[in-house]
Amino acid sequence: MDLNRRDFLKSASLATAATATACTIDARTPIEHVLPYVQMPEDELPGTATYFSTACGECASGCGAVARAKEGRVVMVEGNPDWTEGHGLCTRGHFGLVGAYSPERVEGPVTGGANLDWDTALQRVAEAVKAAQAAGKSVAWLGNYRTGSLDTLLGEFGTATGLRRVHWEAFGVESLLAASRAAFGVATLPTYELANAQVILSFGMDFLGTAYGAMGMSKGWSSAKNPANGGFVTRLVCVEPRAGVTAAQSDHFLPPNPGTELAVALAIAKLAADKVKYPNAALLAAVDVSAAAQASGISEEKLNEVAVWITDKASVILPGGPANAGTSSSDLAAVTYLLNDICGNIGKTVVFGKEQSYGTVSAYADAKALLDDARAGKVGVLFIDGANPVYNLPAEDKAAEALAAVGLVVQFANEPDDSTTPATLLLPPGSSLEGWGDANVTSGVHTLQQPGMTPLKLSRTVGDVLLGVAKLLALPEPSARSNVEFSVGDGSVVPGSEVYTPSTVAQQPMGFAHESFRVYVQERWKRRVWDGVGTFDTWWVGVRQKGGSFNPAAASALPLTLAALPALPAAIAGAELALCIFPSSNFGDGRYSNRPWAQELPDPISTSSWGSWAEIHPKTVAALGLRETDSIKVKTAVGEVTLGYFATPGVREDTVAIVYGNGHTNVGRYGTGRGVNPLSLISSAVDGGSGALATYTTRAAVTRSDVTSDFFALSGNLTMDGRPVAVACSADEAVAQPTGKAGSVLHLHEPEWDKRLDDANIHDFFPEPQHPTYRFAMAIDLNSCTGCGACIAACALENNIPFVGPDQVRRGRGMSWIRMDRFIEGEGEHLDIRHLPSMCQHCSHAPCEGVCPVLATYHNLDGLNAMIYNRCVGTRYCANNCPYTVRRFNYHTWTWPESMYLMLNPDVSVREMGVMEKCTYCVQRTRSVKDSWRDVHETVPDKALEKLTACASACPTQSITFGNLKDSAGTVSKLFLNPRTYTLFGELNTKPGTRYLAKARHHLAGGAPAHGSPAHGSPAHGSPAHGAPAHGEPTHGLPAAPESGHGSPAEHKEG
Amino acid sequence: MKNLTYKDVNKDVLRPLFTPDYAYLGVLGATLTVLVVTGLCWLYQMVYGLGVAGYHPPVFWGVYITTFVFWIGIGHAGTLISAVLFLTRSRWRTGVYRAAEAMTIFAVMTAALFPAIHVGRAWYAYWLFPYPNQRQLWQNFKSPLMWDVFAVSTYFTVSTIFFAIGLVPDIASVRDSTTGFTKKLYGVMAMGWRGTDRQWHHYMAAYGFFAAIATPLVLSVHSVVSWDFAMADTPGWHSTIFPPYFVAGAIFSGCAMVITLMLPLSILFKLEDYIHVWHFEHLAKLCVFTGGILTYAYGTEYYVAWYSDNQYEWGTFMDRVYGKYWWVFAVMVFCNCIAPLVWWFKKVRTNYVGLFVVSLIINVGMWFERFNIIASSLAHNFDPAGWVYYYPTWVEGGILVMSFAWFFLWFLLFVKIMPSVAIAEVKEAMRPPLKYEPEHAAK
Amino acid sequence: MSVAVPVELAAAASPVKAVYAHMDCLMTGIVNLKKAGFTDLMVMTPMPRHEVEEAVYEGEPSPVRWFTLCGGLFGGTMVFSLMSLTHANWPMILPGGKPVVSVPPFMVITFEGTVLWAALGTLVGLLLNCRLPATDLPEEACDPRFSSDCFGIVLERVGANDAAQIRHILEHSGAIEVTGGVAASPGAVANHGDSHHG
């Protein structure tokens, strides 16, 4: 244990099971110790979890989170219910916990392989800064977006030391800021109120996956998609080359010819302007709609139809995303603002006032310029905060050489990564669960980051380091407040829009005379966030308890000041396949690659893990003559990579899409050497308007290579093969009956119950098992499930689910208890991607219980299907008999690295080899909630159960609801009566405890009649589909479920 | 049979015992080394976990359960020949039934290995047996696997008793024809059997009851084994045709294994007078008959799936023919349905090479039939997102070879230790020596 | 079954043993002996002959069948009660509310128990009735030829005055060898204790 035991144990609470056992009488009765406190803090209950409201530090969005600490260590991270901007936590937020316990974390400050203590490290930084300033060299800062107190401190520190600040992220927001500056004159990001948008037209923004502020937009979109609130189902139209997490939810997927997105946007703008008699229509006079239709390959009628949709009802037009990051990405964004103005959305669904700001934002061109200066030897000290220039910049920029030429590179990182060289001074800031900080993205919404445990290593936050260096440099107190700046690549600075509360102290600069960054944050909140009512201390305690102060500013509008239309860029020339680079929701921009669970979580679209993959269209696969086991060689003028491919109709036939985030050279044992870095294929082309990196500009030659492909899709078959698994119904019917009698929209919900059996009072061979007080059940709304995998991440951390490594995953032995079924049907505009999180359904007539020879699994009183690990012998018959195939088997005893033992949840036992395991509806949580309500002699109310399980509390779109079926007023009981609800494989009469709500789509694949139209008894699927061979041939039209099979009225009446 | 005397019978049958020639020692040594080498595969799997085999969700069963059912199936023909044909008094039984019964016991012993190999935690496999324990934990007797435990253990016990009791008179013959330590050893084993009228009187009664008891086992044990699959709701498994289908398959592969074992036995140990072509012809006819039942069963399975219009069933059956396991299905149909048809021709049925080759093909086909049922149904289950195909690894190959080595090892030992033809029964079938001409001899 | 002649009444002679090479001679020997009233005889044959059995037992069935019946009944009831009581002891709520004691699945294992214990009962019956392992057979019966090609008749308890008549019957029935029957002095007669039938 590299941990300093004395400090850890003394300050930590009662450590009942010390990890190392002193000696043993024999292997089975280890002598274990009980270590009480020396001085116990009052009201501390050893063994009971303590919860800390904090902010997630994994990306700039700063979502509200809650860290659960047990015996002095954080074992779980969840969403903060009090946080207003979103719900739950995304996959990257959860895996922050895995990062905190990473085995590669450095002990303390490191340089040249030698450990330093903090004082000498700060001394060395201060001297380097003084030397650089003396030699006339510049002191530079290359880092991620920082908001809140760190941005303020960095501003003042920068002005005091003449710091050249470059804040750049691989898929940053600089093109959007440039567009809003061009369109509205102010470089700021509007907030998209998707909740009341009846039509969403997106030009590639991945607002459900990797975009900034995705959590807030997911929450809005999910309520817009639900027919129950607002009486409408939002219609999503996506114009982008590849179907990512967002486009998978699109009703109409319109992939234009590569490089013609701007033409399509202008054409729609012109059509919309004509429809609404837009006053400034003259601006669009020069737009030729038919030429745009001809160039983009999207028919004029379709463009016209889209124009009608967005002008009729409240709509939102979203700018381009990473897939469309061409040389005119800022122009495209500007046109989307124009479109919003044409449709009158500004101020209604696209609002300013409570806009988003990510602190100081620089462009790729600035980062490139900084590295060029560094290479020329003009940079004395370079601070790297969270950035990874060697990986995130195209190879042409030769970042490694630049870093080598810098006097002293100071890197704030817990683990060495690609950019770390022996000469780098590595200062570990500690994970976001161990230090103080805050985030302020939406104006008026401040989330406070509180530590949940004492730092595991000798780490200091970036703020503490800056304050330390400032003291050593004896920097003068700043005279005026620093501004949030935005540089547009040409060095000009535009004031940002940080909103201040009008308190007297707001205008004073913060200065550096603060004892620690904690004090600095507290002081800054006192000056700039506190509204001055009552005493600060009581307000501060309330803020720490809630996790921040969340009162977003009032929405307002800005006048459009777009002067001229941007020129159309040239289409991406060449005969080969257009190269589109997209970020995955697991790896982000590559900073999460060394987290085993981030690598192992299957990607929502390709369900691949541990590596990179290229997506190409099945017709292209046939054209290239590829077999399943082949991998492909993608070659451009700049570079060449070889990787496995995923054949999917969700990408254009003339495009190859490669995932970004893998292919590292030195990020630790889990991330190094996995997959390829697609940036090595592109040259450093730049977007004209904003200086952002243009990735969607080149074409690549794709050929077959003899290397055996390491691509493996965890979700078996591509299509549903005509089976009613992830069922969809038409949006109009879902709107017609948002609630009320079950079975009106989907006859699948309650397959026609044979009245004769009813009269003869024959229901089942066997009576319902007795559920005295609780029958726990779960409703999963497939309508708003985006397949993002947050539930899988939360489940893995809560239930000590091991990661098994690439080799075992490739053999299909992933251990996560939720398998995200992903089906891709249809193609082109009929593309229909469905996700279905399948976990144990806790059936009342469970096929797995009858066949276990040793009674290791049985149906308990609360309706749960219990799985007792000790009694399991491992015959695996239960797993064979489960129609949902959701049971997982421990083929080996999986091991974690030593440092991750602290991460394990002590309430859940760790399983050894030969034992079956499955979803338990978080039995440790239901048990403790029942226990606490039993003290007041009441059954657990529905409010306490609704978001109880780890997956329900994590889901960003609130699709998963847990509850007690015996409480007929509960949300789950109501959802079970929803007309869209159906049971998976209901005809097997297993009476599952989990039911799914069908997806409401405006446009069903193949234009088939809405599946399960109310016309009674739509004919069975004709003669059985002869020879529907397994290898993914797209079925035309969705299946009508077989008529046979009887539902479960008994269970239902009970509910 | 040329006119043999009782002395000839004793001499011929007891000749191969005890004097191992180099060929026998060579084969025995080879079998032992293969057993030890492949036994290490099992140890490797026990120490490092079942992951070394090829299993993964949704296919949790594969080579091990296939081999378990394969060996149990082979056992049934032995009991059929020794028990059922005893009750029907068929004449061709006498020469073959002792070795067939031995094959049954060794096949069931081999099959009994597999519950320990196949189970995830082999060191807790004894929890499958109901014994009183302080944790008051018992078994779920409604589970088909518990039926299996009882069925296989009962079958093994009954067959062993039936086999041992049948051996006692012949052990007495061995005792009387040997000297020294072997005489003392076989004397103890013969339990003082002298062939007195009292002993024969009760012996024949008891032997009749044993045969009567073992007969239902021929049908029930493999029906219980088929219920492991028939009781599940996996598409392709849960159908009422399984019990007769499996029993026919069992007798089919059992008779083929009897032919495979008896041919070299009769040639190498020159027992042609006792196990001659006439026996093999009967076995071959039995195989052709049960092969026909199997072919009919395959056809019925597909018809039922098609007729039920249940897309899960039909999907699975279509996947068996067109999916990634198409070659398993092809081998099965060729070996079980087409190959045995050559035995319609008397020339092939009575030619030693023809018999041996087709019997091997039949057993290969039967192994594939079980693999086809188990693996392809699990790989193509209800949820299309769970369709992942299973491929065995070298560990499973090693353990499969271990089961063959284990079986042949016991059979080789048996041939050298016990008379492999029932001396008493053969004598009973011969015309007794008469002093006077037959017309006025004793009735 | 013949009534055993009380030993103390007749002075005993040594047991008479006859070896036959031919089946018909053996049968005539047995028939003549029984006609002459000497029913306490022991016939050794290398293989089961139904003629011998009818001659000696006159169709009397063997009591082994009762052992089989009792074994079977005991096994069936014991196994069924084992299952029912254990499930009742810890009534797991098994799938779909199935009854704690559900007959169809239990019948399978009850059948197996019945068959198993019937076989064990038969084994016990056989060993008891045949008095195996037989340690008290006269060594005249232990002739190695009886297990290969010859038949034999042995009469253990022979009255001194009957010995001659028995030897006469045996020699004339075609035995290839007849020994014993010598009227030994009272001291020499090994006390055979209670008469027991080999």
Add this chain to the structure above:
Amino acid sequence: MRSLPRASVVFVLVSAPLWAMSSCATNAIANPADEAIFPIGSKNLLPNAVVDMPMSASPLEIDKMTFFNEDLSVAVGAPPAEAITQPIAFPHSLHVKDLGMDCQYCHSSARKEVHAGVPPTQLCMGCHSLIASDGKDGNPDRPELEKLKAFWADGKGDPIRWVKVHDLPDYVYFSHKRHVLGGVQCQECHGQVQEMGVAQRVASLQMGWCLDCHAQHSLDDSYGTQQELRRSELKDCWTCHK
């Protein structure tokens, strides 16, 4: 045979032994370096050195030991009394019987929470900073109190590493709160602690021993009214297994 699936074993029809050996390790680990990064655990199949006798053959245990006590292979109970030495020989009898202190004065979270809790050094020093330390009341030789003072070191010492006497396996969920609030006396499970010097384990703490109480208290195993059903939760495996 390229058309066959990549990772499949080609079944050679002619002879099973050849086929088995030729099914070479086609799906061996693709990237050998991964084997070191993701090590798989191995199982020690050898029986443990110590003969499998019940831990402390206390009379209570012998009669409870039924025909075959096989779950000794599971870490249960605690090492026998003579094997453990506590850092401080704390006399329960003196404090509980003579001075009349209540159990929950020191084990304060027994009624509130899963763990009964062991008192912080601060609680001991509450009294012992005044009473009977360094010979104030004329009784100098109290070595145990010297040890206590060393551990305390006026608030900055080390925590006292008590040896667990009642140590249930990690997979057991035993909540003191449910038992204490349910009216179970401490002595029922921990034995007559007030008589003991250093506390020792009396009960076997094995599953069968717990089940005796649970079975007896779940009087009505059938599924009658609400209350009986609640009590049958006592025989629900997930009540005690994590």
